Amino acid sequence: MLHFEPEFEKERYADIGDHFHRLVEVTLGExxxxxxxxxxxxVERLIEAAAVLxxxxxxxxxxxxxxxxxxxxxxQLRSILIYLTGLEQxxxxxxxxxxxxxxxxxxxxxxxxxxxxxxSALEKDKRAIVVKxxxxxxxxKTLSARVRTKExxxxxxxxxxxxxxxxxxxxxxxxxxxxxxxxxxxKLLNARDMLLEKxxxxxx
Numbered sequence: 042m043l044h045f046e047p048e049f050e051k052e053r054y055a056d057i058g059d060h061f062h063r064l065v066e067v068t069l070g071e072x073x074x075x076x077x078x079x080x081x082x083x084v085e086r087l088i089e090a091a092a093v094l095x096x097x098x099x100x101x102x103x104x105x106x107x108x109x110x111x112x113x114x115x116x117q118l119r120s121i122l123i124y125l126t127g128l129e130q131x132x133x134x135x136x137x138x139x140x141x142x143x144x145x146x147x148x149x150x151x152x153x154x155x156x157x158x159x160x161s162a163l164e165k166d167k168r169a170i171v172v173k174x175x176x177x178x179x180x181x182k183t184l185s186a187r188v189r190t191k192e193x194x195x196x197x198x199x200x201x202x203x204x205x206x207x208x209x210x211x212x213x214x215x216x217x218x219x220x221x222x223x224x225x226x227x228k229l230l231n232a233r234d235m236l237l238e239k240x241x242x243x244x245x
Contacts, residue, residue: 181236188229 074081087104094107 177236181233184229184233184236188233 094111096103096107
């Protein structure tokens with residue numbers, strides 16, 4: 042099985058290269074340097090390949106076995122690459138789904154916050170209406186008291202007018218006082234009606 046290193050172990054490969062040089066020279070029975078250049082070049086390439094493949098010997102069987110290991114490693118690496126690619130796609134999909142979930146949660150929180158603000162504003166308006174209604178009630182109570190007082194004044198003037206009926210002194214004055222009292226009473230009644238209408242509009 043091949044072992045991939047961050048950098049080539051140059052000294053180790055140099056030792057393996059020397060070892061194969063000696064094996065080849067023993068096998069051929071002569072120095073490699075004495076061979077023709079084309080053969081020397083081919084032998085040197087085989088020795089380099091044997092060093093890289095970490096072969097024990099330069100035989101064809103050893104080369105074939107090492108190449109099979111390389112092919113097997115390559116297939117394993119391709120399988121791992123395919124698996125990692127699929128895993129990357131799964132992570133991308135999961136990230137997109139998480140992003141969508143996060144957007145939904147943020148939107149939900151924003152909606153809830155707005156609903157709380159609207160509810161708070163509604164409660165504030167409700168409290169303001171209650172306060173205004175109380176103010177109207179107090180004003181109506183005061184106005185009603187004034188109306189009752191004026192009703193008593195009108196009644197008293199009517200009694201006085203009846204008492205002076207047929208008597209010439211101060212009759213015109215009494216009638217005038219009764220007219221003024223009735224007008225004031227009518228104004229108070231109109232003011233009360235306007236207040237009631239205002240309350241009805243303000244509380245809607």
